[in-house]
Amino acid sequence: EAAVTQSPRNKVTVTGGNVTLSCRQTNSHNYMYWYRQDTGHGLRLIHYSYGAGNLQIGDVxxxxxxxxxxxxxxxxLLELASPSQTSLYFCASSPLGYEQYFGPGTRLTVL
Amino acid sequence: AQSVTQPDARVTVSEGASLQLRCKYSYSGTPYLFWYVQYPRQGLQLLLKYYSGDPVVQGVNGFEAEFIKSNSSFHLRKASVHWSDSAVYFCAVSANYGNEKITFGAGTKLTIKP
Incomplete structure (x- = not known):
């Protein structure tokens, strides 16, 4: 089973602050994803990548x-954090871009 | 573009009763379909998936789902629920070519009454 870890697990910052969320996967999957989860919206894709140095734009x-x-x-990276970015963030990895394996999540609060 | 509708935000059933969680998708071709489960304070875990073949797919812990193309549905079922099944369940859809993205529904929160 794929192992995906995220850090930090919880983060509080202020409006305008700089935040970096980290994700590591140890199963050599090609694809990696960042989602945010908000009540009523399910998971929404922020960015994804199919390899080192690659970046694809997501839906939000x-x-x-x-x-x-x-x-x-x-x-x-959130370079100028805003309260609207308060959310639960998940990272996921996938070998082929279909079934995905998720990390435990990072709860970010922007005051 | 693909989309998923889970019409029931919350479902409550008694322990030992049967369960159906509804999922309707929108996609012009033949989709890949998934159900994920999220337990409290955890990430999502894959419950089952449909790629092709037998439209009834079995998952972990006694869950199954049926792909009905004519109805654009992929409902999740379980014959007898246990209190530990309390969680949020997400249906998801992907194109069946290398489109790399899956689209999630808003989720259904399942509560099991003792």
């Missing part, structure tokens, strides 16, 4: 940057 990318530095590591 505004206010977010992402970078895939290695096969294992995928980062989500």
């Amino acid at each position: 990318p505004d206010g977010y940057k992402a970078t895939r530095t290695t096969q294992e590591d995928f980062f989500l």
Whole structure:
């Protein structure tokens, strides 16, 4: 089973602050994804990548940057955090882009 | 573009009763379909998937789902629920070519009454 870890698990920042969320997967999957989860919306795709150095735009990318530095590591960057970005963030990986394996999530609060 | 509708935001059933969670999808071709489960304070876990073949697919813990193309549905079923099945269930759809993305429904929160 794929192992996906996320850090930090909880983060509190202020409006305008700088935040980096980290994700690591250890099963050599090609695809990695960042989602946000909000009540009533399910999961919404922010960015994804199919390999180191690659980045694809998701469905709700505004206010977010992402970078895939290695096969294992995928980062989500919020450079000027806003209260609307308060959410539960999930990272996922996938070998072929279909079934996905999720990390435990990071709860971000922007005050 | 694909989309998923889960019409029931919350479902409550008694322990030992049967269960059906509804899912309707919209996609012009033949989809890949998934059900995921999310237990409290955890990430999503794959429950079952349909790619092709037998339209009834079996998943973990006694769950199954049936793909009905004529109805664009992929409902989740279980014959007898247990209190530990309390969770949020997400239906998801993907194109059956290398489109790399899956689209999730809003989820159904299942509560099991003792």
